[in-house]
Amino acid sequence: MFAVIKTGGKQYKVASGDMLRIERIAADAGETVLFNEVLMLGGDSPQIGAPMIEDAGVEAEVVDQIKGEKVIHFVKRRRKHSSKRTKGHRQKLTLIRIGDILSTGAGKSKSKTAIGTGSVSASVVAAMEERYAMNKADQAEMAKRVVAGEAKAKSAKPAKAEKADAPAEAAAPAKEEKAAPKKAKKADKSGDDLTQISGVGPVIVGKLNGEGVTTFAQIAAWSEADVDAIEEKLSFKGRVGREDWIAQAKELAKG
Structure with a gap:
C-alpha cells in the first residue's frame, strides 16, 4: 500500500519503511508525526481525495534534522562597478522514516501533526494544532446541520405541494369563466371571411x-x-x- 502526501508545498509518494527528506518540520528527532494531507491511497482499493482524503493520514518517525547540499550562487557584474558576489545556501530538511499508512482513524491518532518549519516555536505549533482540531469540529457540526436541513426540507415538500394544488383548483373556474365570453363573441360575429x-x-x-x-x-x-x-x-x-x-x-x- 502506498500514499501520496503533501508537505512543504510538495507531493511525495510514500510506502511504509521509506526514508524521506522533506522540508523542515517542527519536530525533534525520535518524535512521531502525522501527515494528514493525504491526496491518494493506493493498493487493493485505491482512493483519490477531493482534494484530500477525509480522516486519512501517514505516520512517520523523525530521524534527524539535517541540511541539504550547499548551493553556490555567484553573481558578477562587469559594467559600471565590476563587482562579484558569492552566496551559499543549505536548505533545512527533516529526515523521516514512514510508518503506518492510515486509511481511516487519523483523527484519533495520538501523534502530533507535522506542521511548519524548524523556526516555528512550540507554542505556535500547539496553536496551529488546536486550530486544526477546531476546524475539524466545525466541519462535523456543519455536516450535521446540512443533513438536518435536508431532512426538514423533505418533510416540508408535501405540505407545499398541497398548498400549490389549492390555487390551481381555484384558478380553474376563473379560466372557464374567461373562456365563456370568447365563445359568445364568436357566435355574435357576422359576415363572411x-x-x-x-x-x-x-x-x-x-x-x-x-x-x-x-x-x-x-x-x-x-x-x-x-x-x-x-x-x-x-x-x-x-x-x-x-x-x-x-x-x-x-x-x-x-x-
Missing part, C-alpha cells in the same frame, strides 16, 4: 368593413359605379377588376 378572395388581405378587409362591406353577396352585387366609389375611397384604383373580386365573390357566395 373576405380574405378568401384572392388579393384581399386583413388590411383591406378592415377597410371594406369600415365601408360596411362584410359579405361576399355585397361584393358580388357591386355595379361599375360601386367599384369606382370603393376604389376611390380605398385608394386601390383598378384592383377590383384586375383581380376579379366580383367573380370570386359570386362563386364564394354560392358556398
Whole structure:
C-alpha cells in the first residue's frame, strides 16, 4: 500500500519503511508525526481525495534534522562597478522514516501533526494544532446541520405541494369563466371571411368593413359605379377588376 502526501508545498509518494527528506518540520528527532494531507491511497482499493482524503493520514518517525547540499550562487557584474558576489545556501530538511499508512482513524491518532518549519516555536505549533482540531469540529457540526436541513426540507415538500394544488383548483373556474365570453363573441360575429378572395388581405378587409362591406353577396352585387366609389375611397384604383373580386365573390357566395 502506498500514499501520496503533501508537505512543504510538495507531493511525495510514500510506502511504509521509506526514508524521506522533506522540508523542515517542527519536530525533534525520535518524535512521531502525522501527515494528514493525504491526496491518494493506493493498493487493493485505491482512493483519490477531493482534494484530500477525509480522516486519512501517514505516520512517520523523525530521524534527524539535517541540511541539504550547499548551493553556490555567484553573481558578477562587469559594467559600471565590476563587482562579484558569492552566496551559499543549505536548505533545512527533516529526515523521516514512514510508518503506518492510515486509511481511516487519523483523527484519533495520538501523534502530533507535522506542521511548519524548524523556526516555528512550540507554542505556535500547539496553536496551529488546536486550530486544526477546531476546524475539524466545525466541519462535523456543519455536516450535521446540512443533513438536518435536508431532512426538514423533505418533510416540508408535501405540505407545499398541497398548498400549490389549492390555487390551481381555484384558478380553474376563473379560466372557464374567461373562456365563456370568447365563445359568445364568436357566435355574435357576422359576415363572411373576405380574405378568401384572392388579393384581399386583413388590411383591406378592415377597410371594406369600415365601408360596411362584410359579405361576399355585397361584393358580388357591386355595379361599375360601386367599384369606382370603393376604389376611390380605398385608394386601390383598378384592383377590383384586375383581380376579379366580383367573380370570386359570386362563386364564394354560392358556398
